[in-house]
Amino acid sequence: MTAKLRGEAGQAFPIYVVMVAGLLFLAFAFFTVGKAAALRNGxxxxxxxxxxxxxxxxRAQFQxxxxxxxxxxMLDMFLQGHxxxxxxxxxxxAAENEAEVEYCHPPSTGSERDEISVGVKTLKPVGASVVPGMKRTFANGHATAVIEWRCPTWRSVDLNDDSIEDVYYFSCRGGEMLTIRTGEPLDWPRVSKILFDVHLVDS
Incomplete structure (x- = not known):
């Protein structure tokens, strides 16, 4: 009886080994998939x-x-061609986020917004794993940002009647109003955020 039990145990042992090896393989595979997903998010x-x-x-260079x-x-021409x-x-x-830029496309010009598209690749690959090909697999990311004109309504005033506009009044989205006097210093970091919105769009 004892010999029979030992025989059955001996036959079952390889099955256990295969099962444990399979579970370990799945665990490493899931780990690799998770690491690849995290790399893509990064x-x-x-x-x-x-x-x-x-x-x-x-936007900062538009001043x-x-x-x-x-x-x-020439404001209309500026908006169409900046x-x-x-x-x-x-x-x-990109470098600060452990990636490198693969492309950075200047925008096509438009009257109210300009786009700039950027593609990056991670500096580090997924790394060696049980999943073939991951050792040299890098993650890629793509994004497009727009610089959008926020003040569609504006008018100018020639105070000196010399054919040169002295004051510009801008009515911007959200009810913001902005006055620019051409002969006065301009706080461009503040003003540019009123005139132009920057945000991501689906690329």
């Missing part, structure tokens, strides 16, 4: 941050061209 976060940074940097457009009544040049900020923010 890549998307890096892309979002990079695109927003590029748009914000571009000179924007002010130059006011006295000559250039987004914030890609250096995208590279910096």
């Amino acid at each position: 890549a998307q976060g890096a892309a979002d941050a990079a695109a927003l940074a590029a748009a914000q940097q571009s 000179g061209p924007f002010l130059a457009s006011l006295p000559e009544r 250039a987004v040049t914030g890609c250096p900020a995208a590279y910096a923010f």
Whole structure:
């Protein structure tokens, strides 16, 4: 009887080994899938941050061209043709998030908003695992940010009757009002956030 039980135990042992090995394989596979998902989330976060940074940097660089457009009544032309040049900020923010920029596209011009699209790749791969191909698999993220004109209604006043506009009045979304006097210093960091909105959009 004892010999029979030992025989059955001996036959069952390989089955247990296979079951444990299978469970370990599944555990490592789930771990790898989870790590890959976390890496993708990190890549998307890096892309979002990079695109927003590029748009914000571009908005900050609008000051000179924007002010130059006011006295000559060229505001409409400025809105249709201003250039987004914030890609250096995208590279910096991607690096801070352990990613590298694969592309940073200048926008197509438009009358009320400009887009800037950024694609990034993580610097670190998923790493070695039981899932084939993961050792050299990197995660990618893509994001598009827009710089949108917030003040569709505006008017100008020539106070000196010299054909040069001296004061501009802007009516912006949310009921905000803004007055710009062309001969006075301008707090552009504050003013630019009133004139232009920066946000992410579906790409």
